[in-house]
Amino acid sequence: MTKIDDVARLAGVSTATVSRALRGLPTVSAATRRRVLAAAEQLQYAVSPSASRLAGGRTATVAVIVPRITRWFFGTVVEAVEETLHESGYDLLLYNLGGRERTRQRVLGTANLHKRVDAVMLVATPLRRAELAALTVLDLPGVTISSGSGVPGWPCVRIDDVAAARTATRHLLDLGHRRIAHISGDPDDELAFTTHLDRRRGYQEALRAAGIEPDPGLDVESQFTIDGGEQATVELLARGEPPTAIFAACDEMAMGAMSTLREAGLRVPQDVSVIGIDDHDLSGVLGLSTIAQPAAEQGRLAARLLLDPLDGRDLPPPGGPLILPTRLVVRDSTAPPRAD
Amino acid sequence: MTKIDDVARLAGVSTATVSRALRGLPTVSAATRRRVLAAAEQLQYAVSPSASRLAGGRTATVAVIVPRITRWFFGTVVEAVEETLHESGYDLLLYNLGGRERTRQRVLGTANLHKRVDAVMLVATPLRRAELAALTVLDLPGVTISSGSGVPGWPCVRIDDVAAARTATRHLLDLGHRRIAHISGDPDDELAFTTHLDRRRGYQEALRAAGIEPDPGLDVESQFTIDGGEQATVELLARGEPPTAIFAACDEMAMGAMSTLREAGLRVPQDVSVIGIDDHDLSGVLGLSTIAQPAAEQGRLAARLLLDPLDGRDLPPPGGPLILPTRLVVRDSTAPPRAD
DNA sequence: CTGAAAGCGCTTACAG
DNA sequence: CTGAAAGCGCTTACAG
Numbered sequence: 001m002t003k004i005d006d007v008a009r010l011a012g013v014s015t016a017t018v019s020r021a022l023r024g025l026p027t028v029s030a031a032t033r034r035r036v037l038a039a040a041e042q043l044q045y046a047v048s049p050s051a052s053r054l055a056g057g058r059t060a061t062v063a064v065i066v067p068r069i070t071r072w073f074f075g076t077v078v079e080a081v082e083e084t085l086h087e088s089g090y091d092l093l094l095y096n097l098g099g100r101e102r103t104r105q106r107v108l109g110t111a112n113l114h115k116r117v118d119a120v121m122l123v124a125t126p127l128r129r130a131e132l133a134a135l136t137v138l139d140l141p142g143v144t145i146s147s148g149s150g151v152p153g154w155p156c157v158r159i160d161d162v163a164a165a166r167t168a169t170r171h172l173l174d175l176g177h178r179r180i181a182h183i184s185g186d187p188d189d190e191l192a193f194t195t196h197l198d199r200r201r202g203y204q205e206a207l208r209a210a211g212i213e214p215d216p217g218l219d220v221e222s223q224f225t226i227d228g229g230e231q232a233t234v235e236l237l238a239r240g241e242p243p244t245a246i247f248a249a250c251d252e253m254a255m256g257a258m259s260t261l262r263e264a265g266l267r268v269p270q271d272v273s274v275i276g277i278d279d280h281d282l283s284g285v286l287g288l289s290t291i292a293q294p295a296a297e298q299g300r301l302a303a304r305l306l307l308d309p310l311d312g313r314d315l316p317p318p319g320g321p322l323i324l325p326t327r328l329v330v331r332d333s334t335a336p337p338r339a340d
Numbered sequence: 341m342t343k344i345d346d347v348a349r350l351a352g353v354s355t356a357t358v359s360r361a362l363r364g365l366p367t368v369s370a371a372t373r374r375r376v377l378a379a380a381e382q383l384q385y386a387v388s389p390s391a392s393r394l395a396g397g398r399t400a401t402v403a404v405i406v407p408r409i410t411r412w413f414f415g416t417v418v419e420a421v422e423e424t425l426h427e428s429g430y431d432l433l434l435y436n437l438g439g440r441e442r443t444r445q446r447v448l449g450t451a452n453l454h455k456r457v458d459a460v461m462l463v464a465t466p467l468r469r470a471e472l473a474a475l476t477v478l479d480l481p482g483v484t485i486s487s488g489s490g491v492p493g494w495p496c497v498r499i500d501d502v503a504a505a506r507t508a509t510r511h512l513l514d515l516g517h518r519r520i521a522h523i524s525g526d527p528d529d530e531l532a533f534t535t536h537l538d539r540r541r542g543y544q545e546a547l548r549a550a551g552i553e554p555d556p557g558l559d560v561e562s563q564f565t566i567d568g569g570e571q572a573t574v575e576l577l578a579r580g581e582p583p584t585a586i587f588a589a590c591d592e593m594a595m596g597a598m599s600t601l602r603e604a605g606l607r608v609p610q611d612v613s614v615i616g617i618d619d620h621d622l623s624g625v626l627g628l629s630t631i632a633q634p635a636a637e638q639g640r641l642a643a644r645l646l647l648d649p650l651d652g653r654d655l656p657p658p659g660g661p662l663i664l665p666t667r668l669v670v671r672d673s674t675a676p677p678r679a680d
Numbered sequence: 681c682t683g684a685a686a687g688c689g690c691t692t693a694c695a696g
Numbered sequence: 697c698t699g700a701a702a703g704c705g706c707t708t709a710c711a712g
Contacts, residue, residue: 001451001454001455003705003706004705004706005705013682013683014682014683014684015683015705015706015707016682016683016684016685016707016708017681017682017683019706019707019708020681020682020707023707027681027682028681028682029681029682032681032682044451044477045451046450046451046452046454046455047705047706048394048454048455048704048705048706049390049455049456050389050390050391050393050394050399050455050704050705050706051390051394051688051704051705051706051707052705052706052707053390053688053706054388054390054391054394054687054688054689054690054704054705054706054707055687055688055705055706055707055708056688056706056707056708057688057707059389059390064434068419069409069415069418069419069422070412070415070416070419070621072410075409075410075415076410078409078434078436079408079409079410079436079438082409082434082435082436082438083436083438083440083443086435086443086446091433091456092433092434093431093432093433093434094404094418094422094432094433094434095422095426096418096419096422096423098419098422098423100423103423103426106426110386111341111384111385111386112386114341114386114388115341115386115388115389115390115689116389116431137384226621226622226624226625255622255625256625258625259624259625281410281566282566282595282622284599285566285595285596285598285599285626286625286626343689343690344689344690345689353698353699354698354699354700355689355690355691355699356691356692356698356699356700356701357697357698357699359690359691359692360691360697360698363691367697367698368697368698369697369698372697372698387689387690388688388689388690390688390689390690391688391689391690391691391704392689392690392691393690393704394688394689394690394691394703394704394705394706395689395690395691395692395703395704396690396691396692396704397691397704455705
């Protein structure tokens with residue numbers, strides 16, 4: 001393929017000038033730039049990323065690390081991030097941890113990311129001590145979305161999980177429910193994220209504010225998936241008298257809960273109300289009440305926070321975490337409890 | 341950071357030997373290899389990908405191009421591909437076309453991929469003539485999943501869309517339906533894939549085999565999304581007497597259809613049966629009958645077909661397209677038509 | 681505004 | 697099995 005020397009020869013300039021003209025640096029005369037661009041066009045020249053990266057020390061690549069790309073939240077975040085990154089000329093290296101310890105170690109436990117990317121985006125993946133140490137050594141810039149306490153020095157984008165859970169629970173309380181169950185994340189969750197802890201806290205706070213002491217028998221741990229919601233609900237029903245309402249820590253769990261309830265002959269919302277968090281694409285179709293969170297917006301904002309310093313736009317670093325708003329969406333899955 | 345010279349010095353060998361030892365080449369004595377590995381370990385050495393790629397001419401990176409990562413099929417494919425690629429030490433560059441013409445041009449219309457990746461995976465993205473020409477010039481190896489006629493020289497993994505649609509339609513015919521509507525892709529679909537053409541053909545073939553001439557009034561074009569399914573169903577209902585069954589070209593459209601039917605006061609399946617194609621994660625929850633297709637398996641197989649030649653495993657190239665099996669899954673959304 | 685030259689950090693024939 | 701040296705294709709001070 002053609003390389004920079006070919007373009008330089010055709011345009012009658014040095015390779016340094018070609019390099020500058022093609023990258024839009026200001027120190028090139030308009031006439032020269034025109035000639036270079038024409039030559040590059042004519043030769044169908046495309047820069048070699050490897051050579052450019054080695055010489056320039058920048059990769060124009062970002063690693064995006066998610067637990068599971070197939071879950072609604074992560075897919076939506078990645079889509080928004082991808083668009084923002086590519087618009088700015090950055091490549092996106094996707095890492096889907098998928099609960100695989102080996103993958104996690106390869107990505108986070110070594111210097112693998114070193115010189116491979118200019119920055120890292122960590123989505124809902126709180127780091128263990130050793131991983132944090134490894135990343136700190138690499139001294140890479142980054143941003144986290146919804147990743148627990150985050151990484152020192154990295155901005156953090158998220159929602160207020162405690163408040164979201166409080167709002168969901170209070171919605172059920174306002175409808176008159178007292179026996180409100182919670183299904184949420186497993187501490188041994190293979191995805192190892194901590195969002196569920198905050199959501200549980202909000203649930204408990206709302207109950208206590210209403211004078212109700214949380215009943216551990218109504219709190220079941222499982223995975224943040226449809227299957228997880230089904231299993232948790234099966235467990236819940238096996239424990240005895242069903243609750244009159246279930247607050248699921250995410251919409252996918254809520255959907256699993258709805259499915260299991262229906263199979264058990266319980267109607268939603270007549271017998272049991274269900275609410276989740278997310279506002280998944282299909283929540284409308286299922287009539288699921290939920291706390292909507294802006295997934296794409298979190299992705300876009302996080303990408304911007306990464307790109308701005310990389311591209312030399314030095315905004316004042318955000319003080320605390322950047323917390324985006326959530327919103328209660330009432331549909332058909334929540335109603336007052338039966339009066340019996 | 342430490343580089344290969346540091347390792348060479350500590351191990352007391354040349355950089356060439358370090359390079360060979362670290363990459364596991366056979367032409368290194370066991371003792372030397374041990375010393376090199378120990379030195380690399382001690383210095384926390386990680387190779388610079390840019391330098392390695394420039395010198396070696398291989399990027400160990402694959403571009404994966406999908407229409408929309410948030411759709412079930414593409415998310416599931418990408419997850420499987422990611423795992424297969426990373427297991428073999430390859431990076432995954434994600435391109436989400438998202439119906440954006442500019443993105444599409446940047447990725448497919450230029451030499452952008454040149455020297456950036458060793459191979460390309462094109463998912464459900466038939467190429468236009470100019471794009472095909474551009475790719476052909478780059479002379480990159482690749483594989484397609486479900487991408488129309490594919491790319492000459494690239495293996496193609498897919499299902500038999502005509503047969504899948506035939507099976508879905510026949511299922512409805514077998515239940516006794518005659519007024520069977522079809523909702524499917526738009527020829528002007530911004531995602532520009534052609535799967536819907538095959539699925540429409542299967543629908544029409546099944547009808548004709550049953551002695552029914554397809555009624556254009558029962559065939560509505562829209563997008564392959566939940567919204568698309570809703571809009572198509574609204575349109576269908578606006579055209580007059582509703583059909584007794586709807587065959588949607590994918591599960592997301594089918595879910596949109598179910599939602600709109602319910603809002604219109606029509607019960608599924610008592611008033612209208614609905615069937616899709618995919619076996620989406622949520623099809624079970626929604627009780628949607630469907631033709632299941634193995635999305636993850638298509639991704640894994642396609643990744644293998646890409647990796648094997650790159651890694652020097654030269655399998656006999658597949659003769660025709662690799663067609664994976666589909667399977668009718670009957671749930672609660674299909675039933676005989678009302679006898680009135 | 682432009683060019684000559686060094687250098688980025690590896691891998692690969694080639695020679696031994 | 698190992699090493700010296702060239703080369704991969706750019707970018708970046710530096711000088712003018």
